[in-house]
Amino acid sequence: MGSAKISKALLKRLPVYLNHLKSLPGENRNISATAIARALGLGHVQVRKDLAKISGEGRCRTGRSRDQLIQDIEKYLDFTSRTTSIIVGAGPFGQALLDYSRFENLGLNIVACFDLDPISKQSDSGKPIYSIGRLEFFCKYYDVHIGIIAVPAEDAQAVCNNLVSCGIHAIWNFAPVHLKVPDGVIIRSENLAVSVASLRLQMRANEGTE
Amino acid sequence: MGSAKISKALLKRLPVYLNHLKSLPGENRNISATAIARALGLGHVQVRKDLAKISGEGRCRTGRSRDQLIQDIEKYLDFTSRTTSIIVGAGPFGQALLDYSRFENLGLNIVACFDLDPISKQSDSGKPIYSIGRLEFFCKYYDVHIGIIAVPAEDAQAVCNNLVSCGIHAIWNFAPVHLKVPDGVIIRSENLAVSVASLRLQMRANEGTE
Numbered sequence: 001m002g003s004a005k006i007s008k009a010l011l012k013r014l015p016v017y018l019n020h021l022k023s024l025p026g027e028n029r030n031i032s033a034t035a036i037a038r039a040l041g042l043g044h045v046q047v048r049k050d051l052a053k054i055s056g057e058g059r060c061r062t063g064r065s066r067d068q069l070i071q072d073i074e075k076y077l078d079f080t081s082r083t084t085s086i087i088v089g090a091g092p093f094g095q096a097l098l099d100y101s102r103f104e105n106l107g108l109n110i111v112a113c114f115d116l117d118p119i120s121k122q123s124d125s126g127k128p129i130y131s132i133g134r135l136e137f138f139c140k141y142y143d144v145h146i147g148i149i150a151v152p153a154e155d156a157q158a159v160c161n162n163l164v165s166c167g168i169h170a171i172w173n174f175a176p177v178h179l180k181v182p183d184g185v186i187i188r189s190e191n192l193a194v195s196v197a198s199l200r201l202q203m204r205a206n207e208g209t210e
Numbered sequence: 211m212g213s214a215k216i217s218k219a220l221l222k223r224l225p226v227y228l229n230h231l232k233s234l235p236g237e238n239r240n241i242s243a244t245a246i247a248r249a250l251g252l253g254h255v256q257v258r259k260d261l262a263k264i265s266g267e268g269r270c271r272t273g274r275s276r277d278q279l280i281q282d283i284e285k286y287l288d289f290t291s292r293t294t295s296i297i298v299g300a301g302p303f304g305q306a307l308l309d310y311s312r313f314e315n316l317g318l319n320i321v322a323c324f325d326l327d328p329i330s331k332q333s334d335s336g337k338p339i340y341s342i343g344r345l346e347f348f349c350k351y352y353d354v355h356i357g358i359i360a361v362p363a364e365d366a367q368a369v370c371n372n373l374v375s376c377g378i379h380a381i382w383n384f385a386p387v388h389l390k391v392p393d394g395v396i397i398r399s400e401n402l403a404v405s406v407a408s409l410r411l412q413m414r415a416n417e418g419t420e
Contacts, residue, residue: 012401015404016387019388020388096303103402106402106403146409153229170409170410172405172406176312177226178251180251186412186416188405190400190402191226192400193316194222194225195398196313197221197288198218199380199398200288200380201288
């Protein structure tokens with residue numbers, strides 16, 4: 001499979017296609033690249049190219065099977081297998097991520113949360129929240145592959161080091177801080193500050209031109 | 211001020227600089243672009259250029275005042291003023307955003323949450339949660355500028371339309387769906403599915419090369 005070489009831009013569009021296809025009413029229906037492009041405000045040449053890459057060439061008149069396309073995109077994005085993951089940080093944000101049911105459809109199986117000082121033993125949906133002291137044993141026993149960081153910025157590097165020393169090689173960081181990881185460890189950071197700044201600067205620019 | 215013309219890449223680096231500067235111990239200290247670059251794993255030419263843009267040229271020997279640099283970045287990113295914002299969707303994720311205290315440091319003042327069927331009248335931190343029926347009155351009375359969408363994908367477009375009709379011209383969308391907005395309305399979507407897919411595809415690529 002060529003999905004390791006998938007471009008960043010295509011990677012951004014594929015979940016958008018997927019959501020759109022899943023949101024369409026009716027079963028066993030067909031859909032054309034042009035209709036998808038129109039609904040999503042994208043160029044039809046782009047959409048046709050993307051879909052051809054994922055799902056082969058479509059037919060001119062009948063379009064593509066919606067269900068087949070959903071299957072192909074999910075397979076391409078590897079949403080059909082499961083990656084065992086844990087969260088460190090049982091604050092409101094960490095627990096919201098823990099209970100966010102949609103992650104399972106994306107192949108992310110978040111099995112537990114860890115905290116320095118857990119106030120509750122489980123989340124609203126019943127997932128376990130453990131003391132951080134149990135992290136190492138848990139990671140090795142359950143073969144955890146992704147560690148999600150949802151602690152304050154000042155604690156994030158220590159948590160990151162702890163996760164790496166527990167054998168975790170992929171980190172998803174929600175703390176607003178730059179984390180250092182050894183070679184071979186994958187890190188992805190969500191920086192909501194960038195979004196807030198971008199939104200507010202765009203607003204100000206628009207106000208300036210009105 | 212030139213911040214309306216700020217490049218995307220610089221916009222991503224500025225909050226990272228800011229967090230780093232704030233995390234440094236000690237008061238009234240000076241810091242050089244080289245030290246910042248080293249700490250964050252960035253090129254020193256890049257950092258020097260960025261800081262010169264935001265804060266003027268630094269001095270070769272003494273470096274820059276850390277506190278002045280923090281002030282200049284916050285001013286550049288407009289984090290020192292406040293934008294009144296509301297959230298629609300009082301599920302765990304919406305409430306986590308509502309109570310995320312760090313947003314205030316970014317100039318985002320989230321004053322209330324709205325839901326079709328509010329289970330509670332306030333969040334853990336005491337912010338009000340209202341029925342969606344009160345949205346229009348509230349937005350006009352309190353001069354709300356940003357609407358944050360934290361509802362399921364299938365409800366997001368209707369909520370978005372509602373926000374726009376209430377006079378809101380900037381939308382921050384956490385629902386995993388493409389939203390259509392009229393010209394002049396700014397929209398920014400966070401798509402966590404893209405992050406999950408990217409992280410898992412990178413992991414798979416790494417496993418393939420080991």
